[in-house]
Amino acid sequence: MAQTTEGAAAERAERPGSAPLPKGFRSAQAGWPELRRIPHPPGRVPLLGDVFGANVSTPVQDSMRFARSLGPIFRRKAFTKEIVFVAGARLGADMADESRFAKHVGLGVANLRPVAGDGLFTAYNHEPNWQLAHDILAPGFNRDAMAGYHRLMLDVAARLTERWDERERAGVAVDVPGDMTKLTLETIARTGFGHDFGSFERERPHPFVTAMVGTLAFAQRRNVVPGALAPLLLREASRRNDADMAYLNRTVDEVVAARRAESGGGELNDLLDRMLEVAHPETGERLTAENIRRQVITFLVAGHETTSGALSFALHYLARHPDVLARAQDEVDRVWAGKDEPAYEDVAKLRYLRRVLDESLRLWPTAPAFAREARQDTELGGEHPMRRGAWALVLTMMLHRDPEAWGPDPEAFDPDRFDPKAVRSRPAHVFKPFGTGARACIGRQFALHEATLVLGLLLRRYDLHGDPEYRLRVAERLTLMPEGLTLNLSRRATLDV
Numbered sequence: 180m181a182q183t184t185e186g187a188a189a190e191r192a193e194r195p196g197s198a199p200l201p202k203g204f205r206s207a208q209a210g211w212p213e214l215r216r217i218p219h220p221p222g223r224v225p226l227l228g229d230v231f232g233a234n235v236s237t238p239v240q241d242s243m244r245f246a247r248s249l250g251p252i253f254r255r256k257a258f259t260k261e262i263v264f265v266a267g268a269r270l271g272a273d274m275a276d277e278s279r280f281a282k283h284v285g286l287g288v289a290n291l292r293p294v295a296g297d298g299l300f301t302a303y304n305h306e307p308n309w310q311l312a313h314d315i316l317a318p319g320f321n322r323d324a325m326a327g328y329h330r331l332m333l334d335v336a337a338r339l340t341e342r343w344d345e346r347e348r349a350g351v352a353v354d355v356p357g358d359m360t361k362l363t364l365e366t367i368a369r370t371g372f373g374h375d376f377g378s379f380e381r382e383r384p385h386p387f388v389t390a391m392v393g394t395l396a397f398a399q400r401r402n403v404v405p406g407a408l409a410p411l412l413l414r415e416a417s418r419r420n421d422a423d424m425a426y427l428n429r430t431v432d433e434v435v436a437a438r439r440a441e442s443g444g445g446e447l448n449d450l451l452d453r454m455l456e457v458a459h460p461e462t463g464e465r466l467t468a469e470n471i472r473r474q475v476i477t478f479l480v481a482g483h484e485t486t487s488g489a490l491s492f493a494l495h496y497l498a499r500h501p502d503v504l505a506r507a508q509d510e511v512d513r514v515w516a517g518k519d520e521p522a523y524e525d526v527a528k529l530r531y532l533r534r535v536l537d538e539s540l541r542l543w544p545t546a547p548a549f550a551r552e553a554r555q556d557t558e559l560g561g562e563h564p565m566r567r568g569a570w571a572l573v574l575t576m577m578l579h580r581d582p583e584a585w586g587p588d589p590e591a592f593d594p595d596r597f598d599p600k601a602v603r604s605r606p607a608h609v610f611k612p613f614g615t616g617a618r619a620c621i622g623r624q625f626a627l628h629e630a631t632l633v634l635g636l637l638l639r640r641y642d643l644h645g646d647p648e649y650r651l652r653v654a655e656r657l658t659l660m661p662e663g664l665t666l667n668l669s670r671r672a673t674l675d676v
């Protein structure tokens with residue numbers, strides 16, 4: 180492993196113009212003077228911390244449980260590391276105040292630094308490559324760019340429906356998360372980098388996906404294993420992680436080399452063209468070869484895993500709620516009537532289907548948490564003092580289930596929560612599946628367009644039949660994904676598309 184989490188954080192902890200922040204992992208004791216007022220789970224064990232009720236494979240779902248018993252703010256300790264969690268909508272909204280808080284690169288995000296470095300997702304706020312890459316790449320997500328990706332998105336979706344037609348004819352259930360991952364990986368690879376992983380031609384996941392899942396899972400495990408014990412407990416896992424990272428780097432280097440070998444036509448067709456060709460409009464600076472490698476990995480990973488989960492959860496809920504499914508199918512049939520293929524602007528017209536997606540992301544935001552740090556000494560919610568650099572992990576799915584913001588039955592799946600009147604009646608900053616502020620998701624429109632388009636195409640073509648015995652299980656590997664979700668399909672009789 181090239182660089183430890185603590186090492187990376189230490190190296191980057193300083194901000195220009197202010198006194199250096201403490202080096203390494205910043206435990207809550209240092210930053211929260213009134214920490215004792217914040218509850219923690221019962222049965223804390225000296226030296227070990229809050230080990231009861233903690234499962235290394237499900238840290239997010241453990242935290243959800245703790246939030247339910249401990250309230251809108253609580254803390255958990257594992258060995259020497261103590262972390263504050265924010266689960267309440269009011270405190271979460273306060274943390275969205277960009278004048279007082281910023282993204283904190285810690286925990287799982289910091290653990291990804293060895294592979295993603297100062298790529299957009301893992302960059303520290305003050306690293307010059309964040310602003311440079313942001314300014315160069317943001318136009319790659321504007322309306323014109325998105326309209327250009329639409330054709331490729333349709334092509335990839337056609338590969339999925341070919342495969343699902345075969346399954347349907349054979350009377351075999353489809354593996355939803357597996358196929359959604361194939362779809363979203365192909366989509367970002369083709370639209371962003373002109374690369375074809377051939378996912379649909381393989382029965383097993385592409386080795387890029389296996390290596391990526393390995394890296395994400397390792398980053399999650401590093402959160403729960405204390406630094407001093409990591410060399411011992413994670414020796415084998417760390418070796419595998421090195422191999423996974425080497426594979427990711429090799430794959431990306433091949434993609435970039437292939438593009439460089441093509442004669443540059445000066446056209447900016449995708450993200451890779453932008454990375455290679457575009458200079459910053461004001462400073463004239465360009466991304467370095469090393470940084471491009473980091474960005475390509477970042478986009479290949481960030482650009483598919485979360486969207487795949489979002490599509491999978493949405494399909495699960497659609498199959499579970501026949502009334503919602505029927506209403507969404509009715510909308511697609513009406514809005515796309517007479518069109519073989521929806522045009523770019525037809526996708527945003529599926530308003531109800533978009534609410535289904537939002538409601539799925541409310542209950543299971545597939546990037547389930549984001550960390551925020553105080554820019555200066557402040558008080559969270561007017562009651563919890565924080566020193567500059569102190570930070571908390573915002574548990575998005577609990578923010579999204581706070582009855583104060585979402586009413587008395589927040590666990591119920593109800594897409595009408597997102598009709599415009601209902602949205603207007605809620606306070607600001609209570610729906611944050613894409614994070615918040617300057618460091619919010621750059622690919623939000625891309626993800627929403629892709630997911631709405633694909634759901635529209637699937638609902639127009641198939642009826643979905645879930646296994647009545649299936650109980651939702653959620654796998655965690657920094658992101659969330661339904662586990663073991665399969666659906667049976669039947670082609671809809673009314674349509675010939």
Ligand code: HEM
Pocket residue numbers: 282288299300301313367477478481482483485486489544545546548549550611612613614615617618619620621622623625626
């Ligand atoms: C449903 C799908 C998606 C979800 C739920 C999601 C969620 C998020 C969240 C919560 C963040 C902020 C993380 C933080 O504060 O630490 C983020 C950042 C980011 N996302 Fe997404 N994302 C999705 C799809 C995508 C796609 C499709 C792309 C690329 C095409 C993408 C690229 C990124 C990048 C590069 C960042 C870092 C932005 C920055 O810091 O400047 N994401 N995403």
